[in-house]
Structures are given as C-alpha cells and as structure tokens.
Amino acid sequence: IPLALVVIILILAGLGLLKPGSFSVHVDIQVMRLYEMEKCFKDGQIPCRWVPDMGAGYGHPLYNYHPIFPYYLGMFFRLLSLSFVDIVKILFFLSFLLSGIFMYLLVKEFFGKWAGIVASAFYVLTPYHAVEVYVRGALTESWAVVFFPLILWGIYKLIKTSKFSFFLVSLFSLTFLFVSHNVMALLFTPIAFIWGVYWIFQTKEWKKIIPLGIVFVWALGLAAFFILPAFFEKSLVTIEQHTTGYYNFRHHFVALKQLFLDRNWGYGPSRLGPEDNLSFQLGWPHWWLVVVAGGTFLYLCLRKKRKLLLPYFFFLALFALVVFMTHAKSVFIWEAIPLLSFVQFPWRFLCLTMLASSFLAGGLVGFLKKGRKQIILSLSLVLLALVLNLGYFHPEKYDSRITD
Numbered sequence: 428i429p430l431a432l433v434v435i436i437l438i439l440a441g442l443g444l445l446k447p448g449s450f451s452v453h454v455d456i457q458v459m460r461l462y463e464m465e466k467c468f469k470d471g472q473i474p475c476r477w478v479p480d481m482g483a484g485y486g487h488p489l490y491n492y493h494p495i496f497p498y499y500l501g502m503f504f505r506l507l508s509l510s511f512v513d514i515v516k517i518l519f520f521l522s523f524l525l526s527g528i529f530m531y532l533l534v535k536e537f538f539g540k541w542a543g544i545v546a547s548a549f550y551v552l553t554p555y556h557a558v559e560v561y562v563r564g565a566l567t568e569s570w571a572v573v574f575f576p577l578i579l580w581g582i583y584k585l586i587k588t589s590k591f592s593f594f595l596v597s598l599f600s601l602t603f604l605f606v607s608h609n610v611m612a613l614l615f616t617p618i619a620f621i622w623g624v625y626w627i628f629q630t631k632e633w634k635k636i637i638p639l640g641i642v643f644v645w646a647l648g649l650a651a652f653f654i655l656p657a658f659f660e661k662s663l664v665t666i667e668q669h670t671t672g673y674y675n676f677r678h679h680f681v682a683l684k685q686l687f688l689d690r691n692w693g694y695g696p697s698r699l700g701p702e703d704n705l706s707f708q709l710g711w712p713h714w715w716l717v718v719v720a721g722g723t724f725l726y727l728c729l730r731k732k733r734k735l736l737l738p739y740f741f742f743l744a745l746f747a748l749v750v751f752m753t754h755a756k757s758v759f760i761w762e763a764i765p766l767l768s769f770v771q772f773p774w775r776f777l778c779l780t781m782l783a784s785s786f787l788a789g790g791l792v793g794f795l796k797k798g799r800k801q802i803i804l805s806l807s808l809v810l811l812a813l814v815l816n817l818g819y820f821h822p823e824k825y826d827s828r829i830t831d
Contacts, residue, residue, distance in 0.1 A: 429540040430531065433547045436809065437527040440551050443561060443821040444516040449829040450822030452564025453696070457518075458511040458831065463489065464498040465505055474652050475499075488664065492657050494567040496607040497522075510831045519560050522569040527551045529577040534786055536580060537738050538793020541805040546789025548809045550576070553710045553785065554692075555777040557819040562694050562705065568778070571611035574604040575782050578615070582623045582642070586635045597642045598649075605650035609657065610770050611778060616643070618745065618779070629737055679772045680755040681707045687714060694823040697772060707774045709750070711815045712808070713784040717746055720787035723794060739790060746783035749776040 443450070449458075459481070467475030467490070475495065481487040490498075497518050504514045530550040535543030550556070559569045581596035601619065605612045623639045647654065682701040686709050695704025709717075724739045751757050753773045761767045788808065795801040 429544050430528075432544055432809075433527055433531050434524070436544075436548045436813070437524045437551055439813070439817060440556075440820045441520040441523045443825075444520045446825060446827060448825060448827035449512050449515070450561070450826070451694075451824045452562065452822070454564040454566070457515045457564060457566050460489070460493075460498055461501045461505070461511045461514055462831075464495075464502060468502055476656070491660060492609075492664070494606060494608050495653060496603055497566050497570045512829060512831055515566070518566060519569060522560070522566075522573050523551055523556075526556075526569075526573045526576070529573065529575075529580065530782075530785060533576040533580040533583075534789035534793075536583065538790055539797065539801075541797075541801050542789040542791075542793035544789075545792045545805050545808050546785045548812050549710075549713060549716075549788045550781055550785035552812045552816045552820075553713060553781040554706055554708050554816055554819050555710070555774075555781060557816070558706060559778075561820060561822045567608045568611060568775075571604055571608035571615070572778055572781065574600045574607065575615060575778075578604060578619050579622055582619060582639065583626055585638060585642070586623065586626045586630060586632055589635070589638070594638060594642065598646055601642060601646035602649040605646060606653050610775060613766065614770065614776065614779065622741065625737075625741060674771045676761055676768060676771060676773055677758065679774060680758070681753045681774050683754065686750065686753065692819055697774065706819070707753070707777060709777070709780055709784065712811050713780075713788065716788040716791055716808075717743075717784050720791055723791060738786070742783045742786045742790075746780060746787065749779040749783065752776045753780075 460478075463478035463480060464475055466479060467473065467477075474490070475498075476488055476491040477486060478489045479486050481489060501511075501514045501518055504517055505511075509517070527547040527550060531543040531547040533543075534546035556569075556572070559565045559572070577600040578597065581593050581600055584590070584593040585597050601616075604615065620639075620643060623642075624636070627633065627635050627639065678699040679697050685701060685703070685707045689706070689708055690711070692706050693704035697703050697705050720739065721743060724736065724743055727736050727739065752760065753776045757773070761773070792801060792805050792808065795804060
C-alpha cells in the first residue's frame with residue numbers, strides 16, 4: 428500500500444507528460460539527440476561519439492562530451508517502434524517515477540515506510556524538479572537526480588550487510604550517474620564517498636573501506652569509455668564559451684528571497700541579478716520542515732538518541748552546505764576551485780537541496796512511533812506538498828500536433 432501511494436503521487440507529477448504531441452522547454456532538442464543516437468546505432472558506431480547532422484550540418488562530436496545514458500536507454504524504447512517524441516516524454520516520466528521509488532527505499536531503510544512515502548513525495552514535488560522537466564527540459568540532469576538516493580542506499584546497505592547484491596547496486600548506480608550528467612557527477616561523487624566513509628566510521632567496520640573504494644574505482648572504469656575521452660580530448664574543441672559570458676557562474680547566484688520566500692513561477696531564462704524569470708525556490712513546505720528538523724536534531728542531542736542523530740546530522744550539514752553554494756557569499760569557494768566553473772549555474776546545487784530536504788522531511792515522520800499519529804502526519808504532509816507544488820508540474824505551452 429505505501430509503495431502504491433508513492434506511485435500515485437509520481438503519476439500526478441507526470442500527468443503533463445501524458446498528452447499527445449510535445450511541449451516547449453529551454454533545451455528543445457531532445458528529439459534531435461535521440462534521432463542522432465539512432466543513427467549511431469544503425470551505423471554500428473557504439474559507443475556513439477559523432478553525430479552527422481548537427482553543427483549546422485557539418486557534424487558534431489556531441490556524445491564525446493555530452494552525457495549519454497538517457498539516450499542509450501531511449502534506444503530500447505525505439506526497438507518497440509515508439510516515436511522519438513513519445514520516447515522523450517517516457518524518459519522524463521521515468522525520471523519522476525524512479526527518483527521517487529529510490530528515495531522511498533533510502534528513507535524507509537532509516538525511518539520506516541510512511542517516512543519513505545513522505546520523502547518520496549517531497550523529492551518528486553520539489554519545485555526545482557518541475558523546473559528541470561517542464562521548464563528547462565534538462566533530461567540528463569533529471570536522470571542524475573534519479574540515482575542520488577539509489578547510490579546512498581546501495582552504499583549504506585553494502586557497509587551494513589556486505590552483500591554482493593548491494594555492491595552491484597552501488598557500482599551500477601554510480602556508473603549510471605557518471606554517464607548521465609557530467610556536472611552532477613562532479614558535485615555528487617565526493618558526497619557519496621563521504622557518506623560511505625561516514626558510515627564506516629560510525630559502524631567501525633574499517634575493512635569496508637576496501638569494497639567502498641573498489642565501487643568507486645570500478646564505476647570510473649565502467650564509465651571510462653565516456654569520461655576519459657571527454658576529459659583528455661577537451662583541447663580538440665572550443666569549450667571556453669561554456670564558462671564565460673552568459674555561462675559565467677558569477678552571473679547566476681541566487682538571492683535569499685528567491686530561495687526562501689519567492690513563489691513566482693516563470694518559464695524564462697536565468698539572468699544576471701535577482702530578477703530571473705525562473706524559479707529557484709527551495710520549496711514550501713520543504714524548507715519549513717528542514718527548520719523543524721534542525722530543532723528536532725537539537726532535541727535528539729539532548730536526549731542522546733545517537734541512532735537517530737547520525738543520518739540527521741549528515742543531511743542537515745549537506746543542506747546547509749549546498750544552500751550556501753547557491754548564494755553569492757560562496758564566491759570565494761567557486762574562485763578557489765577552478766573545476767567549479769564548469770558547473771556554470773550555482774543554482775544547480777538545488778538538485779542536492781532536493782535530496783537533503785526530502786530526507787529530513789521523512790525523518791520527522793520516522794521520529795513518531797508507528798501508529799495512527801504517524802499515518803495522519805504522513806498523509807497531511809503529502810497533501811500539503813501536493814497542494815503547494817503540484818500546480819508547477821505542467822509545461823507552459825503544449826502542441827498536440829507535433830510529431831517526429
């Protein structure tokens with residue numbers, strides 16, 4: 428029943444994808460990318476690197492540098508004779524569905540089923556999730572978000588149980604992240620490793636550092652067909668334009684008002700200054716419950732309930748860090764780490780606030796004893812998230828006449 432509730436919530440978020448035709452987004456070339464990927468398959472060019480029709484007709488090494496996982500997955504649906512337009516919508520819909528299910532698995536592990544439902548609903552119904560799918564059309568970034576909770580769940584279960592099945596979950600989920608989105612992999616990989624070391628330290632299972640290290644090294648090896656050319660062949664293309672001008676990170680920091688108070692919604696671009704026609708809110712009631720979670724953490728400290736404290740502390744610290752990284756006060760960190768310039772938009776860290784705030788919201792439910800009160804609180808929080816955020820989950824314009 429709890430998992431069925433999760434699926435119903437996820438379907439509600441994806442209803443805007445179930446109509447015939449297509450909708451307008453910023454990255455409005457997903458159909459073209461799938462079309463070019465199919466050409467690679469027909470030509471036997473696997474892994475796909477060069478696409479013949481882009482680059483103003485001269486060809487373009489798109490998949491030497493651009494993440495590839497959703498487009499490879501799309502080829503499976505192409506075998507079923509589905510149209511490219513429909514495949515794009517299926518891929519977006521699956522990104523909602525799987526991200527919610529994997530978040531449910533992660534939080535259920537710590538706080539139980541009802542906490543997992545709340546965390547799953549909050550994860551999917553975060554406003555920035557709607558921005559990714561219905562505004563930006565960022566297919567690869569939305570798929571990176573899918574693997575965040577699965578990676579953390581797999582690593583935690585590997586350390587706790589040493590089962591080979593969780594070694595495989597950790598290995599392949601991390602590999603899929605590496606080939607789903609370069610920037611998200613750059614931001615999340617250190618967090619995932621710290622998460623593993625954190626639990627090794629807490630459980631004093633020092634020998635587990637070996638399988639943990641193997642997971643990360645082996646995942647890099649499995650993704651090397653994409654990662655190594657993208658890195659070592661970057662001198663063969665012009666990439667400076669992706670870190671300067673409009674893409675200069677200094678132009679895209681988020682104001683506190685935009686994060687916490689502004690509920691305005693738009694379908695335009697990110698601009699210099701706080702007057703964006705794009706929403707960068709942390710989400711209501713998401714950040715409200717993070718504040719409550721902070722108070723709960725202090726209460727648990729006083730009561731010395733160490734078992735509950737451990738995941739609370741990790742995600743409170745993560746939330747504070749990633750929110751800080753979206754704000755201009757963090758510019759000294761951005762300038763000190765040159766690699767961060769490839770992130771381009773500091774508001775991309777909102778993907779990680781989604782993860783942290785949703786886990787903490789679920790944790791509040793898990794703090795209650797099992798019973799009627801827990802169920803009532805869970806359903807109330809899910810309903811609140813639906814009422815406050817479901818209205819964002821639709822495209823600006825839909826044209827039912829569009830076909831391949």
